[in-house]
Amino acid sequence: MQKTNNVLRAKWRSWYGKEEFQLPLHESWRITRAAMRGAPTLSDAELRARLDTPLDSPPLHELARGKENACIAIDDLTRPTETFRVLPLLLDTLNAAGISDERILVLVSLGTHRPLHRDDLLKKVGGAVLRRVRIYNHNPYLNLKNVGVTTYGTPVLINRHFADAALKLSIGLVAPHSYAGFSAGGKIVLPGLASWETVLSNHKPASKILSGQVGQIEGNTRRAEIDEAAKLAGLDYSINLVSNEDGETAWLTCGEVTAAWRAAATRAAEIYATQAPVGADIGIFNAFPKDTELLQALNALTPWNPGAGRRDIVREGGSIVIITAASEGHGWLGLNNPGAPLHQRRDRHPVYQAMLQNRNLFFFSPNLAPIDLLDHYPPQVRTFAEWEQLRSVLEEYHSQNTAVAFFPCGPLQLCSADLK
Template identity: 30%
Template structure:
């Protein structure tokens, strides 16, 4: 019997799987990668050796209004490590700079003060100017151009008015943008809902190139990089983190060149080969990425890449915040026929994309091929409304999976952290 600990919220669940059924446990090498320097030393080294740009302290000279785009409460970016060093580097070159930290919520809800304190620590929240982006606040949005795909590029006014725009973030596999980080700070990070909707259209999401680890030919990435350039995002600090959310690698400099360097490192650690199985168990890596069902879809895509068609996906995501998207939830709640739902989504013009359509599209894609058993702390009714099967333990989920498959001997592949790996 193999006992496997899987992240769930801020804790773990144990899976007890007979050795005869266990195909493989897919893990990122990142879990075992040990940098030779501390988190702070890695970030400082990146700041001192930027890729494709001068040092941030030199770029900051003469710049009065400096905006630092930072991730929101849904991303485990170790800002307590990164942000103080970025602020120090800026003020080394320009002690009198007017600095604002712009929280890139994209289309998420606003980040609360408590969440800001958890993210940055009380000192930065008390002493620095922080503004939380709102994708619907027309008074704070400005059109700066047209995306390669044809959509309006509308972003936060603070970024447009900045003398210097920079960002912090982290790089991990992203289930349709290829990778997080870099250019995503602008689109979707500080873009208007109109712009995000157009970029996340059904045609792009359906592309075979809109997958984790894919950049070449990815239509969403093309728009995102263009948006970052158009917004004059001149400098980024991006990190790669381990399962403990600690910095193990850092890059700084040009929004594309530094990001490429970070992606190359990530690829060397997190690409794994799929091991097809009747049952695939996946997670979202625990808190803060498994707070709702919406985010949980990401971890399902890793299981999708290794489960046999007609098999069962068991997804662990605490989902203590519920569904994570009202329209996302209602679409499933009001739908009986998933095939017709998919037909409707694929027929939707780019400019008619609605909130959360992309997440709906990906979940429907998965559900049309596989049954999904969803382990969470949210209500069974909500899970059932979303055409999934509720469970509250791995043992219960496996029993239900056995019933669906009609046998107790189905092979199982475990994806220990579905958002930190590229399953090929």
């Protein structure tokens, strides 16, 4: 394989030794690096200043004063949230307001994802926090409390520890979501702390008739139900982080749940905005910073939104390449695994069907084997552990005069033309 100056560079291996990859392509190929607008990483001083500026809420130390205990909900390793930077500051604030570490519980809002173990928690919250407070994984099958029914008819059963806490807080990452618009805010409760029946009821519209789209803030009924469930659960105070291309915190809002989330989502749309090319012969989508497992990998296609009625990023007959470290291999999504109610082949899923139709699909990952794809993709979809092998296949499919669109952090990127 001849040497080339056409090299793709971006971060990968979120939570597993984050580093830069360098992947060469044919010298004659025309590469467009479609990066998001981005923003610099907040310094520790800037992070503290943002935490001291709540929206539509008294300061946290005032909310905490006189409370018997507190429960803090956090997300898992499928999100690059820098909880390890924020959580120690929250604990110190609660301590100063009179809530000791022994009366603080941290809950990992898993929805139906896998539980976190000690090594995972060391990454997510840090060793010092592990030695200070109790940390439990949410269980969607046990220890649940019914807090009401949404106006959309979903019964809201949530984690009893959270429901019974005197003060309820959350930390989450605002990332584009296929029907909730963006994650974080009330989504830490639904689906994060909900029963599997509640999660299923809320997720069903995502696989039938969508009532919300990626990046949509206004008029999104799925998001409205999520926010309503958070209010039924009594979520008092929400902290929302926005990431940058390096998977680091570029913005933070906190305060009343809906106000803080909307402000963070608005800022996220600005940071994640991407001028997306159209009609490329090859689209290469990096799944960082949500590249821990295969089942999250198609989040890399987030900047491509066929539902918006625009031209396709990759032409029909072209090739799609998904880059994912998949450090945890196949992964686990409880309601989407084979035999579960929401399982369906990815090329038949309404979010991805139009993108994958009449195009070649390839994965590049050192931690996946062809057998990992079997239950989720048609047999012609291939995965490669060695980049040079995949590059050779791409060169067989495409001529020297080939246009390549490269998205360095696909799960966070939003096409500027889709943002309202």
